[in-house]
Amino acid sequence: MKGGNNEEERHVKHEATDHENHKTGPHSGRNHEMHKGHKMEEHDKHGHTKHEHESHGKPKHSHAEHHRMMMEDFKRRFIVSSILTIPILLLSPLIQNFFGFKLTFTGDHYVLFLLSAMVYFYGGWPFLRGMQDELKKKMPGMMTLIALAITVAFSYSVAVTFGLPGKTFYWELATLIDIMLLGHYIEMRSVLGASRALEELIKLMPTEAHLITPEGIKDVPVSELKKGDVVLVKPGEKIPSDGVVIEGETSVNEAMLTGESKPVYKKPGDSVIGGSINLEGAIKVRIEKTGKDTYLMQVVELVRQAQETRSRTQDLANRAAFYLTLIAITAGSITLGTWLYMGMPFVFALERMVTVMVITCPHALGLAVPLVVSVSTSISAKKGILIRNREAFERAKDVQVVVFDKTGTLTEGKFEVTDVIPLEDVEEYEILKYAAALEAHSSHPIAQGIVEKAKELNLESYEVKESKVLPGKGVQGIINGKEVFVVSPNFVKENGLWKDDKRVDKVLEQGKTVVFLIIDGKLAGAIALADKIRPESREAIKKLHEMGIKAYMLTGDNAKVAKWVAEELGLDGFFAEVLPHQKSEKVKELQENGFIVAMVGDGINDAPALIQADVGIAIGAGTDVAIESADIILVKNDPRDVITAIHLARATYGKMVQNLAWATGYNTFAIPLAAGTLYSYGILLSPAVGALLMSLSTVIVAINARFLKA
Structure with missing residues (x-):
């Protein structure tokens, strides 16, 4: 063993490197469990409850199965209701007048009532049940609005059938229910999109x-x-x-x-x-x-959790839907009252009210966020970015500082030859050939770094005779009849061979590990080694700067090493000689200075810092991917994926805002139109046309979500 100041120093340094690589910090365990508990609590609060998946002792269904069952239910109700709607349309006077045919018989209005009742109770049941659930939670929303619209139309039509003067809304009722069922079926199919991606992942496993x-x-x-x-x-x-x-x-x-x-x-x-x-x-x-x-099953579980958890934007959409429902009911009541006050028939005023309530239905609003979440989760999984916390993922769009752990994140955690310095009339490649020959059989990281460099340059190996280790000093052997040493700086000084050289001073100031080559008693050269910087790290830092984001580094290494790495990568700052439990304090310092901080580490030793950060990003490949303390997990050891994750977060948020703007903005002109403000110009919307326009907004929102790209 050789190349350090002494054997013990080399051994301790090697252990410290291993410690940094494996990240077994004393404070990580407790924080890991605390964070795990927090995540589970958050999942229970925002995800599906046990009752939704398991009732009356029956086996519980997965999230995908739950959605598939709902989708099939809407499909079945849509088909049956659509078939029943055909005779309803044929028996409706308005349709007959419009198409110029006559179809009447004794009791036809009772047949119309029976067929419409079947559509109302069978096709409308999901909305009636949904209204009941929403009112129990004191959160009237989309289902309440649909149920109110179809109930008002059906109740009034039944009253007319059995003697009240007026006109029935049976065909409008039936077509409204058909369109609503179709819209919900389309919604369920869209939501299943990312779940199908999970199924494709599972299919990858051989049997x-x-x-x-x-x-x-x-x-x-x-x-x-x-x-x-x-x-x-x-x-x-x-x-x-x-x-x-x-x-x-x-x-x-x-x-x-x-x-x-x-x-x-x-x-x-x-x-x-x-x-x-x-x-x-x-x-x-x-x-x-x-x-x-x-690994694959962990990926599947993480993607499923991401799909089932709600986000801040989703909650915003749900609140907007609640207020929109109140607006719709208020606008409907005002519409009814206004037309009656103006002397219009009750039937006309009622039709306007029903149309307002239908067209204001926040169906598209309810879909605006879940569809984007579904698509972005699927895209991120394909790119090796696993989202565990949707709220943190949304915060990633606002990140101002990214803090990287050094070893294993920005660097590879193994030594690389950075400088070969001739101190006599010896070529650089000769220095490497001599050193690599002596180090060839050592398993020490420094020795392996020298041997690796020689292989990389395709240097021919020298034969070594009488090789032996000088404990705490280096290694000695006979090569080409010459006595050769590869030793530590201390050995050189002790034997009076030290030469002042600016190049050697520079690499020592950078904190690099330096070993010296002595040939036949003369100091022939020096080799400097440092933790190998990932080639991808330079590109990652450059792109962060282009995005206006600062890059910092946290490391337990000494300040000289940290300074060298920071200068090599062009970092905005660094924290050196930081113990694992102090890393979170450094992140907190940046936050107290007003920055939104993302922390990138391997997720074990860095757990406290990952939890403290606004966005915790774990970087690691293979089966180490399931790291509880992170919000986002990058499958590959590639810092550039941090940029991909931020880009995806920004694109996802952008799509959510677009969808929310369309779903709510659409109502600013839809409500007045439905209320009959253009009646004097001969423009009136029937409830069925209102339902069609509402469904069109849903389709636009769904299509827009599909255009999401990272």
Whole structure:
């Protein structure tokens, strides 16, 4: 072992690196559990209650099954009601006069009443039941409005049928119910869109695996696999569950799972994800996780939770729907009173009131946000961005500062040669060849960094004789008949070989680790190493700056190292030598200065900071994805996905605002038109036409949501 000031220093530094990589901070556990509890409480408050999924001892249904059942119910009621509407239309005097035909018989108005009653009670039942539920919660909304409109029309028509002077609204009633049922069916289909994406994810999992047993290879259902089982995966087959390669090499296609477009090379010791496709060689995989613990099932669960949780904008839409309902009822009453005051027949005034109440129905408003949420959740999942907290995701659009953890986030957590400094008449590549030859058999990160650099430059390896470790100092050996040392700065100073050199001073000031090469008693060169900066980090910081967002870094490393990384990446600031539990305090400092802060870390050691931030973003690949403390999880170790998440949050919010503006703004001209303000110009809207216009607004909102892009 060599290259540090002494053996103990190197060992401690190596342990500290491991600690930083694995993130097992003493304060993370308690915060992790507290946050987990908070998330569950939030889910219970905003998501579906147990009662909605399970009643009378029957098995509970998933969110997707619940929506599918509702969709099928609306479809069935729409078909039956539409069939019944045909004779209602044929028997209606207005329709007969319009098309110029006559169809009358004794008791025809009673037949019309019976058919309309069937449509009202069967087709209108979801709205009548919905009104009851809304009134119980003291939150009258869309269902209340529809139910009031059809009840007023039906009750008045029945009164006319049995003797009250006036005209019936049976055909308007029937067509209104048909259009409403169709609109709700379309809504259910749209909401199921992202749920279908979940089903497609689940379909990625293979059903059978080639289990290796003492008796040979046996095909078994994937559901029977246990941790520790070894399976054979042939070229072209899907990997049955999360595990580790123990034999063989191959390339794996993980595109559907992580969004990584290039095949990923896998060798013994590498992790593989269930559902990814083995492209080339046969491999043996030891199963590490099964069932709900696998990466894919965690993704499915996280996406499902995101779909089922409400957001601040959604609550805003629901409040708007509530007020719009009150406006509709008030406007309907005023319309009725005004026309009666002006001396118009009660039938005319009633028709205007019914039309106002129908056209003001906040159907599109109720759809405005859920449809956008559905589409954005599906898009984000495909891009490897998993949203756990919708409110935090919406806040991401306003982020002003992004704080990155250093090790494993901006950097790769492994040493890379950054500088080779000749101190004698020796070429840089020769210095590397000598050092790599001596370090070839060491497992230390610094040694591996030097060997990796030599391989990267395709340098031919020298043969080493009589190699031995100098504890706490370095390593020694004979190469090409010369005595060669790779040692720490202390060894050089102790042996009187130190030379003042500005280049060496500079890399030491940057906090880099420096080792020296001595050949036959002469100081030949120096090699500086540092934690390797991810190539993607530079692009991520540049794009953040283009978006007007500041980038900061948090690290437990010393200030020199932090300063070097910050300068390399062009960061706006950094916090160095910060302990895990202090990270949240640094985030809080930025918040107290008025910034909306996103924290990006690996989610374990950084848990307190992730929770403190306005938006907590966990970055990590593979089965480490299920991190409870984060609001948003990035599947890949790519800081650029932070930008993608912010862009998607902004685009999602933009679509929500567009939909809300259309759904509410549409009523500013629809209500006066329905009330009959243009009556003097011969323009009148019937309740059925009002329902058609309302449904059109719903379709526009649905189409607009589908145009969402990240």
